[in-house]
Amino acid sequence: MKTDDLIRGLAADTRPQRSLESGLALALAVGLAGAVALFAMILAPRSGMPRLLMEPRVLMKFVVSLSLAAVSVWMALRLVRPGANARSLVWTLAVPGGVLAVGVAAELLVTPAQGWMPGLIGHNAVYCLSLVTLMGAPVLAARRYLP
Template sequence: MKTDDLIADLARDTRPVRRGAVGRRIATGLVLGALVSALLVTFWMGIRPDLGKAMRGFSFWMKWGYTASLTLAALVVTVQLARPDSDRLRGLWLTAIPIALLAVIGILELVRTPPADWLAMWLGHSWTSCPWRVLTLAVPIFAGLLWSFRQLAPTRLRATGAAAGLAAGAFAATVYCLHCPEVSAIFVLSWYSLGILLAAALGALLGPRLLRW
């Protein structure tokens, strides 16, 4: 059989993929995993009792703005890596924007705060548990993204796993805001980010094994 004939036979029963199908598939996995994470926050950690009041303040939206924008930036990269033609990534630099903005807010906080209070502001009340809780909440979201990839075709498996882990960690931190009472930008930049990076590292470690097709 000639090569052209073989290609024609293989392509005869294929159907065109709808525009945006990859993004919708990944978004579905993300939301399904986030629902499980939200249940963990509700029944394991507990929703902060002053959530309504907190949502009227700057610190809550500062945390949500950071984690949600980092999630979106990570998803831009994840959607690209879900395709087999992901040799060149566009938009990777977007992940630096929320980090830089939060760092500026943290510096302004330090300027307005007496140096004697810097350590307390940095550590808060939950620095020892915060990264691990974010990582725990990221697991079901990462599992949802793995489900999404079962019908996709990533080729750079370690990079894809890292991007999916980054997105899962950032969205897990967004869900964790429903529980966390910390208000300092420097706390969020340090300990939220550590949990998110742990999720990205876990994704990079598991990607070559779990995303193989």
């Protein structure tokens, strides 16, 4: 095949393609819906959930997770473009790391030293790790199967 034939062939394939941003947004929306459905089926919201969500320890989990997700999506969208410089973007990961460090420092300040190790692992660590992984699966699956 000659170069001109390849160029003509590529130019003839003019099917509209979904932009990366819209595909990612759709995958995140479908995945979030799947994760919420799994949460409702497996765990079901507790009766004191609104009050519990205002607790600083619980709120910090959401803040760290959402900041990491936002930075990750932003970096992914930037790095898939040709010529992107990954070195300048690595420092954005310091944002969720800094938020986490502030949260850990605050927790260590308000918790007595004898409660540090039990608080590090918790009572439901295996249960929590397996459910967090399970609820993250719809987001991963949604991007894989969406056009």
